[in-house]
Amino acid sequence: MRPFRLDGGNSTLLLLQRDDGMPEIVHWGDRLPAALDLDKVAHLRDRAPRHNGLDEDHVEAALMPTLGTGTMRAPGLLASRGGVDWTASFEQVTVQQGAGALRLTAEDPLAGLGLDIILTSPPDGDILRMRTRLRNDGAAPLQVAWLAAGVFVLPAEAGELLVFDGRWGGEFAERRLALTSGLWASENRRGRSHDRFPGLIAGEPGFDEDRGLVHGVHLGWSGNHRTTAERLEDGRILIATGEWLHPGEVILGPGESLESPIAYASLSAHGLSGLSRHFHDGARRHVLRWPEGAMRPRPVTLNTWEGNYFDHDHDRLLAQARAAVALGIERFVLDDGWMAGRDDARAGLGDWRPDPNKYPRGLGPLIDAVTGMGLEFGLWVEPEMVNPDSDLYRAHPDAVLHVEGRPLLTSRHQLILDLTRPEIAEGVFAQLDTLLRAHPIAYLKWDMNRDFVAAGDVRGRPAYRAHLLATWALMARLREAHPALEIESCASGGARADFGILRNTQRIWTSDCTDALERLAIQRGFSRFLPPELMGAHVAASPNHQTGRRHSLDFRAAVALFGHMGVELDPTLLDEAEAASLTAWIALHKRLRSLLHAGRHQAGAAVAGRSVRGVVSDDRRHAAYLVAQERREAWRPPPLALPGLDPEQRYRLHAPPPQRLDARLSPAQRALFGEGLSLPGALLGSAGIALPEMQPESALILELTADD
Numbered sequence: 001m002r003p004f005r006l007d008g009g010n011s012t013l014l015l016l017q018r019d020d021g022m023p024e025i026v027h028w029g030d031r032l033p034a035a036l037d038l039d040k041v042a043h044l045r046d047r048a049p050r051h052n053g054l055d056e057d058h059v060e061a062a063l064m065p066t067l068g069t070g071t072m073r074a075p076g077l078l079a080s081r082g083g084v085d086w087t088a089s090f091e092q093v094t095v096q097q098g099a100g101a102l103r104l105t106a107e108d109p110l111a112g113l114g115l116d117i118i119l120t121s122p123p124d125g126d127i128l129r130m131r132t133r134l135r136n137d138g139a140a141p142l143q144v145a146w147l148a149a150g151v152f153v154l155p156a157e158a159g160e161l162l163v164f165d166g167r168w169g170g171e172f173a174e175r176r177l178a179l180t181s182g183l184w185a186s187e188n189r190r191g192r193s194h195d196r197f198p199g200l201i202a203g204e205p206g207f208d209e210d211r212g213l214v215h216g217v218h219l220g221w222s223g224n225h226r227t228t229a230e231r232l233e234d235g236r237i238l239i240a241t242g243e244w245l246h247p248g249e250v251i252l253g254p255g256e257s258l259e260s261p262i263a264y265a266s267l268s269a270h271g272l273s274g275l276s277r278h279f280h281d282g283a284r285r286h287v288l289r290w291p292e293g294a295m296r297p298r299p300v301t302l303n304t305w306e307g308n309y310f311d312h313d314h315d316r317l318l319a320q321a322r323a324a325v326a327l328g329i330e331r332f333v334l335d336d337g338w339m340a341g342r343d344d345a346r347a348g349l350g351d352w353r354p355d356p357n358k359y360p361r362g363l364g365p366l367i368d369a370v371t372g373m374g375l376e377f378g379l380w381v382e383p384e385m386v387n388p389d390s391d392l393y394r395a396h397p398d399a400v401l402h403v404e405g406r407p408l409l410t411s412r413h414q415l416i417l418d419l420t421r422p423e424i425a426e427g428v429f430a431q432l433d434t435l436l437r438a439h440p441i442a443y444l445k446w447d448m449n450r451d452f453v454a455a456g457d458v459r460g461r462p463a464y465r466a467h468l469l470a471t472w473a474l475m476a477r478l479r480e481a482h483p484a485l486e487i488e489s490c491a492s493g494g495a496r497a498d499f500g501i502l503r504n505t506q507r508i509w510t511s512d513c514t515d516a517l518e519r520l521a522i523q524r525g526f527s528r529f530l531p532p533e534l535m536g537a538h539v540a541a542s543p544n545h546q547t548g549r550r551h552s553l554d555f556r557a558a559v560a561l562f563g564h565m566g567v568e569l570d571p572t573l574l575d576e577a578e579a580a581s582l583t584a585w586i587a588l589h590k591r592l593r594s595l596l597h598a599g600r601h602q603a604g605a606a607v608a609g610r611s612v613r614g615v616v617s618d619d620r621r622h623a624a625y626l627v628a629q630e631r632r633e634a635w636r637p638p639p640l641a642l643p644g645l646d647p648e649q650r651y652r653l654h655a656p657p658p659q660r661l662d663a664r665l666s667p668a669q670r671a672l673f674g675e676g677l678s679l680p681g682a683l684l685g686s687a688g689i690a691l692p693e694m695q696p697e698s699a700l701i702l703e704l705t706a707d708d
């Protein structure tokens, strides 16, 4: 038996290979000592065959479990050649150990399969990546129903799952489940996902924001996916994640391969906050690709949607842009409604030219005026879609994904273009490229507003996977042609939020729900895997357009402050006091954003309806927290402990302007809103500070700076 190890900063994956077979996962957990003597490690898994089982012991926690090898739990591969070659056994597995990488190459001559598994773990990070590639080495086509991208084994104690469901306007909804026995699965078949974020967290019972051993798995894929957690016979838990395929979606011809998306995995001994830090760090270092190689300060945005909807008026938009400049806003994003015939959702998609009534001289005058004010200009597009009421569709009614003979089911009055056809992708590229060449457009808000239904290509075969890959390729091509361009992944808010799409996008529109109270929960779920600088968070009008709730400007601004902040209302309608307050909030965001968008995520457990989450700089000399009173409960909130501070450090703690509180304040509490308090980090982190009593649906930003 041969051991192979892969180390991250704080974790080790240890594999054991019997003979030349598929390696078994022996340990995925805390980092093992570097000088570990692995000589007799085989003894760890040297078991007698179990009673009433096969006469030879077999590997249950294989890196790629397959049918026909004795494993009875969910296989990582389901494929056949018209009903034969459905078993797979990889007996000749070569493992190459590279720096921070293990590469496995395997063959099954009997089934005519080739398999590569690539595992990487950057030594400076804590994210393990796994991807698989299946090759058809046989003479006849191979129908693939399932290929896991990642398979991970967790200890038996990790039976408490934190999973995500939700809906449009309520994305990233967290649920806790106990995996007592059997299999839990989450499958997404709609081609995007408001309700099935492709991620899973599992940990020891009672894990919390800053306590307990937790494991997280995420699939970098914006399309259909399947994630399972299943108890093995000995209680350990097998997690598998990969793309969910429709029947016939992948048929490999001889010599052809299927490459899986990348599965990302991490673990943390410090609860959910620690896990989030690993994923945020992984996204920052190894996923995001910023124009010119580095993130620049995230420009505060005015998005025109909720302030105008489809009703575009040049003069009013300019007045809004002027008001935006006065507020300190830096980027103006012209949302939906600018295209020909786009007075509602029934027309305009597919013909990417300005509406002649709203923009008689094109977009040029607006863009020039806006950029002339010093704002960046961004434009909303939905390139994958077409309205039946469009010139494009009238000329090419066959250009949409469909299955011949089935009704074309519209959603939001739109159909999905078949981007897998090169000439259609080319046409979309040409239209967008023309716009980007004609105008200084720094940013595209790339929307995608419907689920896929019966999405067949020109041969009638399911094209979900191929469409997504074509979309990514289109984004990559636009970025190559326009290297300074940034793209936002929108998908009706939150339905395409993953490490896969982030290879080509720099912001995610988190949710169409802009209600600050709802946003606290949505942003909490989002932040488990994705860093705040990508999280579109807007100050919207009150009453809120989705829920009708009324919230103070302070609450709305505080909830938007930690993300990529924006404003989504008509700023000309703010009264003087509101405008002054919003200006101050934006100034606060700008002052803090280098901390908020680079620091370490840190949250505390929610108590008595009050939550706390924040960011601490790497050197722990600067920190900011969002304390939110989400609801009123019977208990008064206890003194608040601030997680993640340096216990050796003294801090000056204050609630920066423009915050004020209409509450009864003690002298020390009053000082919080003035010169601040000087307190030891050790006590702030443990005993905590008695905060003023806050009203439900209000928030407080606390800032701490090292007090030397």
Ligand code: GLA
Residues within 6 Å of the ligand: 305, 335, 336, 380, 447, 449, 490, 491, 492, 493, 509, 511, 512
């Ligand atoms: C989607 C987006 C919104 C807005 C509208 C425009 O719902 O998520 O932000 O752009 O489309 O139609």
